[in-house]
Every structure is written in structure tokens, then in C-alpha cells.
Amino acid sequence: MKEKLGKDKLIMAAVVLLAGIVFMSLNGMVKTGGTTAEIPQLTEGVSSQPITVSSGIAEMEKQMESRLEEILAQIQGAGEVKVTLFLAAGPEYSYAQDLNTSERTIEEQDQQGGARVTTEVTEQSQMVMANRSAGAKPVVIKETKPEVQGVLVVAEGAANPYLKALMSRAVQTLMGVPAHQVTVLPRK
Structure with a gap:
């Protein structure tokens, strides 16, 4: 009797599992009347859709990037420097x-x-x-500075570990961000 009860439970669990799998696979095949959004595909690292960002924040990011580029380029051995900076939000007033x-x-x-x-x-x-x-x-x-989300630095001299650490520390000091929000990479 116990064996039959155990077999029945096992068969019932298998049927429920199989029904769930069939339901999930059918759900993927059936089209609904709702609208679907197309996801733009990236080709060779370039997006076909322009990224829209608030112009105020984007302008502030550009100003901060150029200022950082000027300062980091002055470090001996840094070479040509390119900076990309992202703000979490704009300033608060x-x-x-x-x-x-x-x-x-x-x-x-x-x-x-x-x-x-x-x-x-x-x-x-x-x-x-x-x-x-x-x-x-x-x-x-009162004006509160915008919070920096992350900084990416690409520099010719970043192949040297000492210069890489020096540039990372300079960005951390200038922007007031922790080390895990700063990435310094060597330039080609």
C-alpha cells in the first residue's frame, strides 16, 4: 500500500512538471495582441539608436571630463588621456x-x-x-554637487602600473569617489 501511494505521488509530480514545461513552451509560441518593443541590435560596438540624456547632466559630464583630461594629461608619462564620466543625477538645489x-x-x-x-x-x-x-x-x-557614479580613464601611460595607480588615486581625490568607481585602462 505504501509503495503504491509513493508511486502515485511520483507520477503526479512528473505529470505536473511535464504540464508546466508544456505550458511554458506554448506560452513562448503564442502571440498576444499587445505591442512589443523592438530592441536595437548593436553592430560592431556602435548603437543604431541615439542615447538621450538630460542635456543639463550631459553638459555637466562633458565639462567635468574635459577638466579631468587636462589635469591627468599633466602627470608625467601619462601621455594622451581620454576620460568618460557618469553622474548618478544632476545637482540638487x-x-x-x-x-x-x-x-x-x-x-x-x-x-x-x-x-x-x-x-x-x-x-x-x-x-x-x-x-x-x-x-x-x-x-x-544651497547647491549640492552631483554624485559621480563612475569614471573611466584611458591613457597611454596606464600600461605602467605605477602611473595607473597614480591616475586612479588622482581621480579618486579630485572627484571624491571610492576606488571601485574608477577604472584606468591603457590606450592603444
């Missing part, structure tokens, strides 16, 4: 706020001697604007 707060307290006593205090607080906040010739612009009180 904190704007001045005109905050008006009013507080109103009402104290009430009923005829049985009970007391009730009600406090009403009203806050209004408005962004402070500076009038300039180009129009009114918000007043920035």
Missing part, C-alpha cells in the same frame, strides 16, 4: 523660503468646571524670488 507662521490658542471652560485648550497653527511658505533683468528667479541658498 535648496531654495530660500519665506515662511509665515501664526498660532492661535483658545481656552474654554464649561459650566461643569472642565477646561479645553485648542491650538491652531497656520504655516504659509512662499519661494523667495530675485528680480533680475531676465525676469524673476528663485534664490538658491
Whole structure:
């Protein structure tokens, strides 16, 4: 009896497994009425679709890249240097706020001697604007630098391990990023 019960469970598990495999393979063959997005294929390392990035962040990345290239090229033995830098996000700004707060307290006593205090607080906040010739612009009180996601340096002198380490340390110091976010490779 126990052997038959064990065989039945084994057969049932095999049937369920087989049905799952058939279902998954049929699911791949059946086309649905929904739309599908085409994935662009890369040919020889070049994408056929342009990559769109926020122009503000892209411009900031270009400025930082050229600045790093100028500095790293000055290292003795570095040779020609090319830098690619990626930002996680753009800069963050904190704007001045005109905050008006009013507080109103009402104290009430009923005829049985009970007391009730009600406090009403009203806050209004408005962004402070500076009038300039180009129009009114918000007043920035704090600007946080954008976070660097990664830096790739390709340099002629990077074949030398000492120069490679020196350039990596320079990028880490200048950009304030840890070593695992910096890659230095030798140039052809």
C-alpha cells in the first residue's frame, strides 16, 4: 500500500512538471495582441539608436571630463588621456523660503468646571524670488554637487602600473569617489 501511494505521488509530480514545461513552451509560441518593443541590435560596438540624456547632466559630464583630461594629461608619462564620466543625477538645489507662521490658542471652560485648550497653527511658505533683468528667479541658498557614479580613464601611460595607480588615486581625490568607481585602462 505504501509503495503504491509513493508511486502515485511520483507520477503526479512528473505529470505536473511535464504540464508546466508544456505550458511554458506554448506560452513562448503564442502571440498576444499587445505591442512589443523592438530592441536595437548593436553592430560592431556602435548603437543604431541615439542615447538621450538630460542635456543639463550631459553638459555637466562633458565639462567635468574635459577638466579631468587636462589635469591627468599633466602627470608625467601619462601621455594622451581620454576620460568618460557618469553622474548618478544632476545637482540638487535648496531654495530660500519665506515662511509665515501664526498660532492661535483658545481656552474654554464649561459650566461643569472642565477646561479645553485648542491650538491652531497656520504655516504659509512662499519661494523667495530675485528680480533680475531676465525676469524673476528663485534664490538658491544651497547647491549640492552631483554624485559621480563612475569614471573611466584611458591613457597611454596606464600600461605602467605605477602611473595607473597614480591616475586612479588622482581621480579618486579630485572627484571624491571610492576606488571601485574608477577604472584606468591603457590606450592603444
